[in-house]
Amino acid sequence: MHTLTLAQQVRALAEKQFSSEELVKHYVQRIETYDEKLNSFITFTPERALEQAKQADSRAGDVGLLNGVPIALKDIFCTDGVKTSCASKMLDNFIAPYDATVVTKLNQAGAISLGKTNMDEFAMGSSSESSYYGAVKNPWDTERVPGGSSGGSASALAARLTSASMGTDTGGSIRQPAALCGITGLKPTYGRVSRYGMIAYASSLDQGGPFGITAEDCAYMLQAIAGHDYLDSTSVDRPVPDYIAGLSEPVKGMCIGLPEEFFQQGLDADIAAKIEQACEVLKSLGCEIKSISLPNAKLAIAAYYVLAPAECSSNLSRFDGVRFGYRCENPTGLEDMYCRSRSEGFGDEVKRRIMIGAYALSAGYYDAYYLKAQKIRRLISEDYKAAFSEVDAVLSPTSPTTAFKVNEKSDDPITMYLSDIYTIGVNLAGLPGISLPVGFLQGLPVGMQLVSNYFEEQTLLNLGHQYQKQTDHHLQIPSEFE
Ligand code: GLN
Numbered sequence: 001m002h003t004l005t006l007a008q009q010v011r012a013l014a015e016k017q018f019s020s021e022e023l024v025k026h027y028v029q030r031i032e033t034y035d036e037k038l039n040s041f042i043t044f045t046p047e048r049a050l051e052q053a054k055q056a057d058s059r060a061g062d063v064g065l066l067n068g069v070p071i072a073l074k075d076i077f078c079t080d081g082v083k084t085s086c087a088s089k090m091l092d093n094f095i096a097p098y099d100a101t102v103v104t105k106l107n108q109a110g111a112i113s114l115g116k117t118n119m120d121e122f123a124m125g126s127s128s129e130s131s132y133y134g135a136v137k138n139p140w141d142t143e144r145v146p147g148g149s150s151g152g153s154a155s156a157l158a159a160r161l162t163s164a165s166m167g168t169d170t171g172g173s174i175r176q177p178a179a180l181c182g183i184t185g186l187k188p189t190y191g192r193v194s195r196y197g198m199i200a201y202a203s204s205l206d207q208g209g210p211f212g213i214t215a216e217d218c219a220y221m222l223q224a225i226a227g228h229d230y231l232d233s234t235s236v237d238r239p240v241p242d243y244i245a246g247l248s249e250p251v252k253g254m255c256i257g258l259p260e261e262f263f264q265q266g267l268d269a270d271i272a273a274k275i276e277q278a279c280e281v282l283k284s285l286g287c288e289i290k291s292i293s294l295p296n297a298k299l300a301i302a303a304y305y306v307l308a309p310a311e312c313s314s315n316l317s318r319f320d321g322v323r324f325g326y327r328c329e330n331p332t333g334l335e336d337m338y339c340r341s342r343s344e345g346f347g348d349e350v351k352r353r354i355m356i357g358a359y360a361l362s363a364g365y366y367d368a369y370y371l372k373a374q375k376i377r378r379l380i381s382e383d384y385k386a387a388f389s390e391v392d393a394v395l396s397p398t399s400p401t402t403a404f405k406v407n408e409k410s411d412d413p414i415t416m417y418l419s420d421i422y423t424i425g426v427n428l429a430g431l432p433g434i435s436l437p438v439g440f441l442q443g444l445p446v447g448m449q450l451v452s453n454y455f456e457e458q459t460l461l462n463l464g465h466q467y468q469k470q471t472d473h474h475l476q477i478p479s480e481f482e
Pocket of ligand 1: 125172
């Protein structure tokens with residue numbers, strides 16, 4: 001059953017080839033057998049899942065789009081009655097008292113949550129090593145990282161421990177782990193999917209989105225989670241198209257731009273070759289490929305590492321030991337309580353970012369750093385705007401390297417930050433992006449990123465679906481987990 005895609009499972013369930021209970025039991029067993037090797041789950045909720053599966057089986061008639069299929073949620077989505085830790089000691093004892101809107105919508109669609117997946121602490125990282133619960137491993141090579149920060153959701157899906165999963169993407173955290181794990185990952189347009197109940201890292205950049213085996217699976221997931229939410233004032237009130245119906249539209253005549261800046265130094269020649277092969281497939285489908293320029297792309301990482309920490313220093317001030325989360329033992333006074341609760345509750349990377357952010361926002365430096373970074377953000381958006389006056393999508397690698405070894409970059413934050421060179425500008429501009437598997441190098445997956453204009457997720461899903469009909473990279477399963 002786990003070799004089927006989510007869309008195939010939805011159809012098989014409708015035709016009663018197997019029940020949701022059988023399907024969920026199968027995945028529960030797989031998690032029990034395999035997750036020890038991957039550490040992809042923080043909280044596994046088999047009883048709850050089996051209970052929900054029985055309910056799904058008992059539904060008749062007009063059931064939800066995802067009725068009976070198992071999914072996994074990054075442990076950043078508040079889930080009523082279930083621990084929601086953000087992979088931090090700070091929230092190790094936090095049981096969410098309500099569901100995030102994404103969780104409510106997935107429940108309404110009939111999806112079944114197998115549990116909460118591991119991640120970088122508070123979604124800060126590109127390797128899923130900074131979790132309080134230990135590093136996540138890549139199923140293609142368990143000595144390597146799955147990427148981050150949504151590494152648990154990507155690793156679990158690549159090993160077929162779930163049928164689809166949810167991640168969040170602030171600077172690349174859906175697309176980069178999708179690339180490193182050989183699966184499909186979609187970051188929707190900022191505002192397309194509600195952020196209500198999704199624990200905030202950098203609110204102007206964060207966006208939840210799905211991982212699927214295929215672009216078609218991502219279309220099913222997006223269909224279920226997209227839409228306006230009055231509980232999130234930045235969610236956009238705009239009709240949700242029928243993403244699934246649009247998948248079969250021909251892509252002939254679409255124009256795809258390759259930013260020249262992304263194919264210069266710093267890109268591994270073997271990765272570049274895989275991207276070229278993928279371009280050939282798109283050409284064979286009738287797409288036109290042309291060179292474009294994103295002149296300010298090189299500034300994206302520098303701007304992001306001012307803006308994201310600035311927002312996180314503000315967002316994370318709520319974790320003060322008073323209202324929820326970790327509180328230190330025997331505080332001697334209020335200040336000691338604040339200070340020790342935060343010093344003991346947060347890990348090194350989170351503290352590093354809070355410090356950078358507080359510094360960048362301080363009175364004497366605001367203009368020099370924060371304001372400057374905002375101006376760069378505008379320039380980057382303008383670059384994309386110019387690009388989309390000429391092309392339908394922008395194509396690049398997703399990540400400059402394949403999966404790296406555990407501990408290889410964890411002591412070198414700057415090198416780690418560079419992993420997101422191709423993805424971060426997309427968040428700064430608020431655009432949608434997808435990562436698609438395009439092959440393997442030394443047994444490790446390579447991903448390609450496509451970016452489209454605002455609310456044009458359809459273009460990405462359509463291109464992805466048509467590409468995947470011509471290729472089978474996305475269907476490969478790591479041998480240890482077959
Ligand atoms: N790797 C980036 C960071 O560390 C992006 C993380 C994310 O998208 N959540 O901030």
